Amino acid sequence: DVKVTQSSRYLVKRTGEKVFLECVQDMDHENMFWYRQDPGLGLRLIYFSYDVKMKEKGDIPEGYSVSREKKERFSLILESASTNQTSMYLCASSLAGAGADTQYFGPGTRLTVL
Amino acid sequence: QKEVEQDPGPLSVPEGAIVSLNCTYSNSAFQYFMWYRQYSRKGPELLMYTYSSGNKEDGRFTAQVDKSSKYISLFIRDSQPSDSATYLCASLGQNFVFGPGTRLSVLP
Numbered sequence: 634d635v636k637v638t639q640s641s642r643y644l645v646k647r648t649g650e651k652v653f654l655e656c657v658q659d660m661d662h663e664n665m666f667w668y669r670q671d672p673g674l675g676l677r678l679i680y681f682s683y684d685v686k687m688k689e690k691g692d693i694p695e696g697y698s699v700s701r702e703k704k705e706r707f708s709l710i711l712e713s714a715s716t717n718q719t720s721m722y723l724c725a726s727s728l729a730g731a732g733a734d735t736q737y738f739g740p741g742t743r744l745t746v747l
Numbered sequence: 748q749k750e751v752e753q754d755p756g757p758l759s760v761p762e763g764a765i766v767s768l769n770c771t772y773s774n775s776a777f778q779y780f781m782w783y784r785q786y787s788r789k790g791p792e793l794l795m796y797t798y799s800s801g802n803k804e805d806g807r808f809t810a811q812v813d814k815s816s817k818y819i820s821l822f823i824r825d826s827q828p829s830d831s832a833t834y835l836c837a838s839l840g841q842n843f844v845f846g847p848g849t850r851l852s853v854l855p
Contacts, residue, residue, distance in 0.1 A: 673755060675847035723790055738790030
C-alpha cells in the first residue's frame with residue numbers, strides 16, 4: 634500500500650517562529666510537491682522537487698523554502714511564520730514522467746499561526 | 748480569471764440520485780483532466796482521470812471532457828452517503844492546477 638506521511642496532523646505556532654513540515658513517501662517516487670489548501674481557493678502549489686537536492690518554485694513560494702536531502706523526504710520550511718500562513722498543507726509525490734494517475738497525497742497538516 | 752473554475756456548492760442530494768459535478772478551464776493546452784475526492788480531514792485521492800476529450804467510466808462514476816467548450820464533468824450514479832465528500836477537478840499543464848472543490852452531501 635502506497636504511503637505519503639506528514640509529520641503532524643495539527644500544529645499551532647506563534648508569529649515569527651520557524652516552522653518545519655516534514656513529508657515522507659515510501660514509494661521511491663522522484664517527484665514531490667507541497668501545496669496549501671484554503672477555502673474557495675483550492676490547492677495552490679508552493680514548491681516542488683524532481684530530484685534530490687533539486688527544487689522549483691510553484692505559484693506561491695513567498696515566505697517558504699524547502700529542503701530535499703533524501704529522495705523519500707521533502708521538508709517545507711516557514712522561515713518566520715505569519716498569520717496569513719494559517720492553512721492546510723498537503724504533500725504529494727509522483728513517479729518521474731508519470732501521467733496523472735500517480736500523484737499521491739498525504740493526510741495534510743493543519744497549521745494555525747497565532 | 749482562474750485557470751480552473753468550479754462551483755463550491757454545497758450540493759445536497761438524496762441517496763440514489765444522479766450527481767453532476769462540473770468545472771471549466773481556461774488553458775486550451777491542458778490535456779490531462781482529473782477528479783479527486785477528499786474526505787473531511789484527509790488528503791485528496793485520485794478518483795478518475797481522462798486524456799483529451801471523451802468519456803471514461805468506472806463503476807458508478809463517469810468523467811467527461813469537452814475540449815471544445817473547456818468543460819469537465821463528473822457524474823455519479825446511484826449516489827451513496829459514502830460519496831459525501833469534497834470533489835476537486837484538476838488539469839495538468841506544466842503543473843497540476845486545481846479547482847476549489849465542490850462539497851457534496853448525499854442524504855440517506
